[in-house]
Amino acid sequence: MTESALKETPLHALHVALGARMVEFAGYAMPVQYPTGILTEHLHTRAAAGLFDVSHMGQIRLTGENVAGALETLVPGDIKGLGVGRQRYTLFTNDEAGILDDLMVTNAGDHLFVVVNAGCKHEDLAHLQARLDGRVTIEAQFDRALLALQGPAAAEVLLRLAPGIAGQGFMTGRAVEVDGVPCFVTRSGYTGEDGFEIAIPADAATQVAQRLLGEPEVKPIGLGARDSLRLEAGLCLYGHDIDTTTTPIEAGLNWVIGKRRRAEGGYPGAAVVADQLANGTRRRRVGILPEGRQPAREGTPLTDAAGNPVGTITSGGFGPSFGGPVAMGYVETAHSKDGTALQAVVRGQPRPATVAAMPFVPHRYFRP
């Protein structure tokens, strides 16, 4: 794809002015890093606060009578039980229980506010239209901007611009003004840190981003550090760690399937999920710690100690806060216990690696 064919987010000019290195991601020109580099950006986010442009992600509003019940026909999460202002992570599944996308759903009172992955948003929208049309009003807001403010100082910083977030808990959403601009703010993110995602009209996004960047704790953070942060936090990246060939149970996302949904089913692939919950799966997503300093990246084959293939790494790299290489991947269930000794075959060389619990860096979510 040529650069001119790439879509731009409302913050494009700001990224360029900040000296970002722009790369293609999901059809958008996105900042992979700013001049300070991924390592510094990553560590800054865990130490203070980082501002991410995630406007490429898809925002969708769902309205209608029994909209929660309608959405439940497509996801295994408990949406009907989601109280006003509450947010939940869930999955679109297919009839084989493969994962079509992962998403965040917030009960905004008069509608459900849904955020989906950039690379899937058009398919997700078509999926919603095909399956829910007539029952639910589906309003794609793909031109709106989305900012993520993440890190231990995020709440203190945002409170200065948005008094309305005072006391807001983790995994909740509120319609509040940020710097005088009407926004929808959720306390959530993709870094393992406390933080917020701010859905904002496109024409006000640069103003608010600049106000946030003007606060002493805040630095702009690119997609490079977003990836290393979420990997340390043990969070899945769609298209890599989860996709249509993996089920929620194989992915270790059993917790996304609500208790009532386990009993009732009623979502695509429910029978497969029920079977896997009862009888287990052949493989499992696990954390992997390569020994030494060398990262083991996506696609790296995993073997047992004797050299027999047992799986593959789906995300891997260097964890700046962890201080060494970290990875996740799928292994045969017999080899999925924490502490199991494996080998990661990096450029043809088997290197020792161990199955390890995630997250690699403890989550620091805000729980009032």
Next chain:
Amino acid sequence: MSAIKFTEDHEWIRVEGDVGTVGITDFAQNQLGDVVFVELPAVGRRVTKGGDAAVVESVKAASEVYAPVTGEVIEINQAIVDEPAKVNAEPMAGAWFFKVRLANPSELDGMMDEAGYAAFVDGQH
């Protein structure tokens, strides 16, 4: 008298007598970003012009370092294995990768000099 030459893969080689010192350029380290891991060839290994010689990994990606010339590796720079960030800090000096005894010094003839490499990098933007 030493001469420095450059490859299109962004390695440099500084030659004194029949020994070449090899590293990656400032442009290369900048493109890679923060270097977190370096793997160097064993001393005594024969490397081939254009063939794999070392590996350098940043937070973002892994990248091969190719041998600019054919020859035997006679020394490696353990300092960049112990402290990979040196590759970002001083790519053209202290963060050299390995020294190679040139098997065929005429291999240098077709390579870019400093001015030629600067023009080549400009053309990459």
